[in-house]
Amino acid sequence: MILLTPEKHSALKSILISVADDEWIMGHRGSEWLAEAPDLEDDLALSSTSQDEMGHARLLYRLIEELGGPSPDHQVYARPVDDWYPARLVTLARQDWAEWVTRRYFYEVFDAIRRHALISIPFPSLAYALQSIEREEAYHIRYIEAQMTNLAYGGQVAHDYLAHGIAVDWAFIPSLFSWGTAEETWQILQCPALDPRSLQQAFEASIQKQFATWDLAWPGPLGSIDGNGRSAAKNPDLAQIRAELRAVRQIAPDSHW
């Protein structure tokens, strides 16, 4: 294992937990759509991506374990709710299909930018994990862009659903850019690409370009970066998610399942 200063060690763990929690919750929420997608092909793609996201989360939780944290199963099933840091956007309770498409799209664009920034952290295990994750994520972004294209060019009804999905998600997008714990973690890691403002700028540029190709109206400026965007205390859906995750396990917390 590479030697990190205690300060960097702690900063890296806090960055990784936000990323892993996002991935886990996206997989968890995605699995709610199992067997309920519009077409069987969509169902197959959807379940693949949900498994991928949860697999990525497990990989990242393992990196945290490598850094001295608890096991991945402990992270998911035993961590107090106040120690979770998913972005508000990813935890939103299930709404309609179009909103799930737009949420996935916004998240995938952001996640690609974030992964690109994470590569600059000098931690070989993370670089290796990101390489592995990238192979699967390349498919995710292609798939979800195709879904957005279908909604954008799919006639008035689809366009209306799409506009509604974008409007619902837009207010929660700033939650993605914060780092949850200490906001200066990116400075400690000497990684300016992880600056929330840089992430937001890159995100807006990417989305603006894509919206133009889809002839979609720009929804207006994003809100300011939400320092509480990953705060469990400000997230009414997180406690419910945690309760679902633990519902069976807590029957016999120390037993094999």
Add this chain to the structure above:
Amino acid sequence: MDLMHHSKEEFIEQIAAGNKVDTGDWMPDDYRQLLIKQIHMHAISEIMGAYPEKEWVKYAPTIQRKLALNAKIQDEIGHGHMLLRLAEDLSAPLGRGREDLLHDVLDGRVKFHNVFHMSAPSWADAGVIGFLVDGGAIITQAMLLASSYAPYARMLKRIVAEESFHMQFGESVVLALASGTEVQREMLQQAINRWWPAMMFFFGPREMGPQSQRMLEYRIRTMTNEELRQKFIARYVPRIHALGMTLSDHELYQDPDPPHFWHYTDPDWDWFNDMVHHNTGPMSQARLALRRGAQEGLAWARHAALQAHATIDVRAATL
């Protein structure tokens, strides 16, 4: 199968000689109808089978279980998808496509297996479905590997291979529960009690109806309902006892003399029949509502995909 004269008698002779029917081959109308009935019902059962397990994905108690259950459901949908493609091919001359075939379950024009009408109120049910239902399905589908319709038999090779993974998932869950706390063991016992009578119905009535008999004659299937059920009982009674669990059927015993027939309590044939034919099971309507949400509620998304492709094609042509 090469049939010069396309006569039903020749067709039956060829099948009796062990020859297979392949895509595009001529076939008697009633053979086609029986195939559609069998494969359509199989496809829809795979899809409807996703719902009881889906209920437990969000509650799965370990990361590995959650991923495995998610993958299992994906496989079931994948099986439904492949089988529907077969049913589509067979139904094409009748002017029926995928939308029709998927819609049929909402209108009660195609049945699905009794087990997927049942409730699955605990995590143990998610395991027992893999253990018993997938185990039962493997017995049925292994028999169908010898089907006279070659495309079905070929597809089943892959399906049976994946179902065996599903059964292993179920076995792993029930083993963990059986070796767990008293609460976990009781959860497992209750689930076995719930699913055993449903599994006795799963293979069909003791005396097969005329259509099933016809399927035997055409070698679409090669074993009777009772032969399949006997195989299931013989395989699972010792396994359940090895887990330290019991079966509450007091009439369950095996003849000591050959052919060592297993006696069992008849399931409530009328109750299960009504459930399958009229969707009156404990969870029939709730699961059909989920299916309806995808099929009817999201029809706009399928139309949008078609329209988007047409729009993009027009734009490309005008550039």
